[in-house]
Amino acid sequence: xxxxxxxxPSLSVQEGRISILNCDYTNSMFDYFLWYxxxxxxxxxxxxxxxxxxxxxxDGRFTVFLNKSAKHLSLHIVPSQPGDSAVYFCAAxxxxxxxxxxxxxxLNVKP
Amino acid sequence: xxxxxxxxRHKITKRGQNVTFRxxxxxxxxxxxxxxxxxxxxxxxxxxxxxxxxxxxxxxxxDRFSAERPKGxxxxxxxxxxxxxxxxxxxxxxxxxxxxxxxFFGPGTRLTVL
Numbered sequence: 001x002x003x004x005x006x007x008x009p010s011l012s013v014q015e016g017r018i019s020i021l022n023c024d025y026t027n028s029m030f031d032y033f034l035w036y037x038x039x040x041x042x043x044x045x046x047x048x049x050x051x052x053x054x055x056x057x058x059d060g061r062f063t064v065f066l067n068k069s070a071k072h073l074s075l076h077i078v079p080s081q082p083g084d085s086a087v088y089f090c091a092a093x094x095x096x097x098x099x100x101x102x103x104x105x106x107l108n109v110k111p
Numbered sequence: 112x113x114x115x116x117x118x119x120r121h122k123i124t125k126r127g128q129n130v131t132f133r134x135x136x137x138x139x140x141x142x143x144x145x146x147x148x149x150x151x152x153x154x155x156x157x158x159x160x161x162x163x164x165x166x167x168x169x170x171x172x173x174d175r176f177s178a179e180r181p182k183g184x185x186x187x188x189x190x191x192x193x194x195x196x197x198x199x200x201x202x203x204x205x206x207x208x209x210x211x212x213x214x215f216f217g218p219g220t221r222l223t224v225l
Contacts, residue, residue, distance in 0.1 A: 004153075006153075034213065034214070036216075041218075042218055042219075043115070043202055043204075043216030043217050043218045043219050044154065044202075044216045045216070046213050046214065046215060046216075049213060089153045089154070091153075091154075097159050097166060097167040098144075098156045098159055098167050098169070099144070099156060099214065100156065101146075101153030101154045101155070101156075102153050103151065103152050103153050104151075104152075104153050
């Protein structure tokens, strides 16, 4: 029962361009969404989050968009840098109790 | 505070043995989560503590798995009679009132069951 899906296992982008990572969810009760970045041999690192009462949250080069009607969120990275190359996970949850993660998208930013 | 720490970082065991992992969360955090991650997948929720109370437990967690957080600080995850299918990365995360829904992950414990 995969409630959060990341349908693109990988994405390749040129340095300086925009990276757009997508995530879909099925449970309309989710009220909080997070994006994490993960390097090999490390735990996931928190990037940015958004509450269901918003449709956009911005932090520097990172912007998360939430479309509740479509049950879809996306992470935009502008401009992309080689150091952004990592696996990105989206997660969704409600009431703090548990979070469901997607299977990840591996981003490769080419110099 | 240096963040969430986990011990050991790696554990190799034989099938049928018991193993115990430890997680030390960020000191002021009252929420603590355990996840399991296998290759090519995202973290899979196992259990959640608020202070010392275990409030949520995944139905995927068999009775061979038990977690404790006796004083609301560090937590342990024990797996009894390990099976090869238990081989995975076990991740701990913590969060506090000031961090809202955010969770901060430790480096994980890599378990290999032979």
